Amino acid sequence: xxxxxxxxxxxxxxxxxxxxxxxxxxxxxxxxxxxxxxxxxxxxxxxxxxxxxxxxxxxxxxxxxxxxxxxxxxxxxxxxxxxxxxxxxxxxxxxxxxxxxxxxxxxxxxxxxxxxxxxxxxxxxxxxxxxxxxxxxxxxxxxxxxxxxxxxxxxxxxxxxxxxxxxxxxxxxxxxxxxxxxxxxxxxxxxxxxxxxxxxxxxxxxxxxxxxxxxxxxxxxxx
Amino acid sequence: xxxxxxxxxxxxxxxxxxxxxxxxxxxxxxxxxxxxxxxxxxxxxxxxxxxxxxxxxxxxxxxxxxxxxxxxxxxxxxxxxxxxxxxxxxxxxxxxxxxxxxxxxxxxxxxxxxxxxxxxxxxxxxxxxxxxxxxxxxxxxxxxxxxxxxxxxxxxxxxxxxxxxxxxxxxxxxxxxxxxxxxxxxxxxxxxxxxxxxxxxxxxxxxxxxxxxxxxxxxxxxxxxxxxxxxxxxxxxxxxxxxxxxxxxxxxxxxxxxxxxxxxxxxxxxx
Amino acid sequence: xxxxxxxxxxxxxxxxxxxxxxxxxxxxxxxxxxxxxxxxxxxxxxxxxxxxxxxxxxxxxxxxxxxxxxxxxxxxxxxxxxxxxxxxxxxxxxxxxxxxxxxxxxxxxxxxxxxxxxxxxxxxxxxxxxxxxxxxxxxxxxxxxxxxxxxxxxxxxxxxxxxxxxxxxxxxxxxxxxxxxxxxxxxxxxxxxxxxxxxxxxxxxxxxxxxxxxxxxxxxxxxxxxxxxxxxxxxxxxxxxxxxxxxxxxxxxxxxxxxxxxxxxxxxxxxxxxxxxxxxxx
Numbered sequence: 183x184x185x186x187x188x189x190x191x192x193x194x195x196x197x198x199x200x201x202x203x204x205x206x207x208x209x210x211x212x213x214x215x216x217x218x219x220x221x222x223x224x225x226x227x228x229x230x231x232x233x234x235x236x237x238x239x240x241x242x243x244x245x246x247x248x249x250x251x252x253x254x255x256x257x258x259x260x261x262x263x264x265x266x267x268x269x270x271x272x273x274x275x276x277x278x279x280x281x282x283x284x285x286x287x288x289x290x291x292x293x294x295x296x297x298x299x300x301x302x303x304x305x306x307x308x309x310x311x312x313x314x315x316x317x318x319x320x321x322x323x324x325x326x327x328x329x330x331x332x333x334x335x336x337x338x339x340x341x342x343x344x345x346x347x348x349x350x351x352x353x354x355x356x357x358x359x360x361x362x363x364x365x366x367x368x369x370x371x372x373x374x375x376x377x378x379x380x381x382x383x384x385x386x387x388x389x390x391x392x393x394x395x396x397x398x399x400x401x402x403x404x405x
Numbered sequence: 406x407x408x409x410x411x412x413x414x415x416x417x418x419x420x421x422x423x424x425x426x427x428x429x430x431x432x433x434x435x436x437x438x439x440x441x442x443x444x445x446x447x448x449x450x451x452x453x454x455x456x457x458x459x460x461x462x463x464x465x466x467x468x469x470x471x472x473x474x475x476x477x478x479x480x481x482x483x484x485x486x487x488x489x490x491x492x493x494x495x496x497x498x499x500x501x502x503x504x505x506x507x508x509x510x511x512x513x514x515x516x517x518x519x520x521x522x523x524x525x526x527x528x529x530x531x532x533x534x535x536x537x538x539x540x541x542x543x544x545x546x547x548x549x550x551x552x553x554x555x556x557x558x559x560x561x562x563x564x565x566x567x568x569x570x571x572x573x574x575x576x577x578x579x580x581x582x583x584x585x586x587x588x589x590x591x592x593x594x595x596x597x598x599x600x601x602x603x604x605x606x607x608x609x610x611x612x613x614x615x616x617x618x619x620x621x622x623x624x625x626x627x628x629x630x631x632x633x634x635x636x637x638x639x640x641x642x643x644x645x646x647x648x649x650x651x652x653x654x655x656x657x658x659x660x661x662x663x664x665x666x667x668x669x670x671x672x673x674x675x676x
Numbered sequence: 677x678x679x680x681x682x683x684x685x686x687x688x689x690x691x692x693x694x695x696x697x698x699x700x701x702x703x704x705x706x707x708x709x710x711x712x713x714x715x716x717x718x719x720x721x722x723x724x725x726x727x728x729x730x731x732x733x734x735x736x737x738x739x740x741x742x743x744x745x746x747x748x749x750x751x752x753x754x755x756x757x758x759x760x761x762x763x764x765x766x767x768x769x770x771x772x773x774x775x776x777x778x779x780x781x782x783x784x785x786x787x788x789x790x791x792x793x794x795x796x797x798x799x800x801x802x803x804x805x806x807x808x809x810x811x812x813x814x815x816x817x818x819x820x821x822x823x824x825x826x827x828x829x830x831x832x833x834x835x836x837x838x839x840x841x842x843x844x845x846x847x848x849x850x851x852x853x854x855x856x857x858x859x860x861x862x863x864x865x866x867x868x869x870x871x872x873x874x875x876x877x878x879x880x881x882x883x884x885x886x887x888x889x890x891x892x893x894x895x896x897x898x899x900x901x902x903x904x905x906x907x908x909x910x911x912x913x914x915x916x917x918x919x920x921x922x923x924x925x926x927x928x929x930x931x932x933x934x935x936x937x938x939x940x941x942x943x944x945x946x947x948x949x950x951x952x953x954x955x956x957x958x
Contacts, residue, residue, distance in 0.1 A: 257681050258682065259512060261512065261682075262513070262516075264505070265505065266643065269642040269644060270642070272644075273625070273643045273645060359648075361647060362641065362646060362647050362648075362649075362652065363641075363646045364642055364644075365639050365641040366640060366642075367520070367636075367637075367638055367640070368519075370520060370522065370632065371635060371636055371637075372635050372636070373656060376636060376639065447780060447826055448746050448827055449783055449828060450827075453780065460734035462733075464826060466779065466780025466826075468692070468779065468785045470692050470693065471691050472687040472690035472691065473687065475687070483686050485685070487683050487788070489788070491776070491824065492820065493733070493751075493752050494733065494735060495735040495736075496736075496754050496755065502682050503683060508682055508683070539686050539687060541686060541779065543778065545824070545826075547733060548735060549735050550734050550735060571693060583697075583698060584693045584694070584696040584697045585697075585698070586693075
């Protein structure tokens with residue numbers, strides 16, 4: 183009995199299986215199709231390209247993001263996701279290397295089974311790695327939730343689990359010191375819950391960084 | 406001389422100040438600007454509030470209308486918050502449809518209200534599956550000088566807190582509706598979320614309640630929403646990574662600030 | 677309401693609750709009464725109290741706030757910028773005016789986009805202000821003027837024009853003089869000055885018994901009282917010529933009466949600016 187409890191507990195801290203296809207798209211400079219469980223996102227990166235005159239900045243590159251939902255035209259919700267993705271990528275990129283240029287990141291949702299924002303950021307990060315644009319660090323996004331009834335913390339929940347969520351967190355960590363780059367929350371939570379979830383997700387983010395390393399290595403060998 | 410220096414080299418101008426442990430407007434790093442709120446100034450709105458933080462000003466006006474509820478939530482009313490960052494408030498904005506920034510602000514305010522469960526949408530129900538209230542909350546920024554989310558949330562909460570709705574008699578069989586405007590009941594607001602914005606600069610330097618100038622040069626932004634002992638939002642859209650200590654420090658500061666703002670709003674509403 | 681992808685949308689149809697109020701209970705025969713005595717107790721040719729203040733918006737080059745009765749308008753003016761989408765050189769600068777009601781400013785909720793009435797008022801504003809501005813001073817450039825009505829208690833166009841002229845002065849745009857504006861309305865033979873919303877509605881409707889001449893309508897006159905000039909005369913309705921002549925005279929006097937209020941505010945602005953300059957020097 184004791185043994186069984188432990189295994190379930192361990193399972194809750196484990197991320198859903200990840201899968202990735204790199205550079206499947208021929209037009210973009212780098213692209214990645216990233217799967218976390220049943221959540222699937224495609225990201226394509228163009229850049230550095232010529233910036234639009236209105237958005238051009240003389241001292242660094244502008245970062246443009248387009249987030250397209252699986253169905254329907256983008257609305258206010260998607261604009262909010264887009265902003266998080268853009269600002270995260272802006273933090274990641276060495277924009278000062280390409281003054282007056284633009285880097286365009288396009289993210290297309292294919293299927294959402296929980297943790298869409300995290301998946302989109304991971305896909306964008308992989309696409310940036312593959313497009314070989316200079317970056318300061320890599321980032322990994324992890325989502326987690328607290329169950330309404332049991333009060334249990336579940337890392338990387340799927341869509342059925344999310345139905346029961348009282349709180350959801352999405353954290354983005356950088357790969358060097360594991361400091362917090364971005365954060366988005368829904369629901370009410372206490373300070374302890376925040377700190378606890380932050381620690382667990384920080385630990386879980388290592389899995390994603392390892393995954394990045396593996397997948398890029400495999401890709402490099404194939405080349 | 407200082408003003409020329411500021412226009413020519415804004416980044417260095419600010420950095421020189423920060424190196425002297427002071428901000429261009431004379432505040433210390435973790436000092437907030439004074440906030441004030443005025444309730445019920447607009448006669449045509451069902452309730453209204455004007456919220457000022459330093460020179461940042463946001464006006465919130467609420468118009469209540471009646472509509473049929475959504476089929477999947479037959480006992481819930483609607484709350485429609487929209488933030489308007491018009492060209493009136495800053496030369497940064499151009500006329501036309503809402504900018505990305507305004508859309509994100511609207512979404513953030515909407516999220517905070519839902520997350521804080523400050524209001525129960527079932528309180529807006531008049532007759533299940535037939536008639537509910539729609540609260541159109543329009544937040545118009547009059548002066549854009551940083552920390553606009555804080556001012557928007559403050560204005561919205563103050564307006565909601567002072568909102569009264571007229572008594573509605575609805576006959577489910579005939580569908581006849583009679584509204585008695587002489588009998589207005591206050592609308593129950595369950596809690597009072599307060600948001601605080603911080604700007605983050607190099608080497609984990611934290612500035613509380615940034616002005617527009619500081620916000621536009623900052624390396625990152627952090628927004629904490631506090632409601633009583635709990636949090637109901639932590640938003641950090643990208644930017645420079647922050648350490649655990651910085652997060653704890655901002656949390657502590659924003660709690661104190663939330664208490665103060667709550668008092669300001671409650672005092673304004675009771676008067 | 678049409679679905680707007682860039683805003684948070686409400687239900688497709690919603691009705692203001694005022695349509696369901698008991699009409700018999702709340703409203704008595706108001707229009708008739710107001711022909712003899714106005715609802716707010718003013719005489720027919722009395723103006724409401726005016727409050728003006730400049731420098732209300734820190735981010736704008738110049739700004740002003742005005743209260744006329746319960747009507748509240750804010751206005752901001754920005755640095756000149758090149759006229760967009762223009763190829764040939766224009767000798768005179770342009771004023772770009774935008775007049776907008778806040779969604780909650782009127783009895784009925786307004787949509788976010790400018791409607792036809794607001795677009796028309798924007799043009800009226802532009803026409804009233806342009807003669808007062810030394811446009812030759814900034815050729816090929818335009819100055820943006822934004823006016824927002826926060827609370828509509830009648831005569832908001834007139835209030836917006838005065839507010840804009842103060843904001844322009846506050847932004848140190850070179851001008852020939854200040855612009856003031858007053859509205860008037862006719863219903864049968866009665867003339868009202870500085871209309872409230874109810875009076876605007878009344879004067880906009882044709883009298884029930886069309887005893888000829890069918891006199892009703894609204895007039896808005898903007899003027900440069902320091903030069904005895906009228907910069908804009910905006911009329912809606914059908915009013916006979918004698919009445920119009922009478923109206924122009926009354927409105928000109930009214931404009932002259934308002935002028936000192938606006939001038940005083942400007943003097944205060946200048947004194948404040950001088951003080952600030954001195955402080956900066958020390």
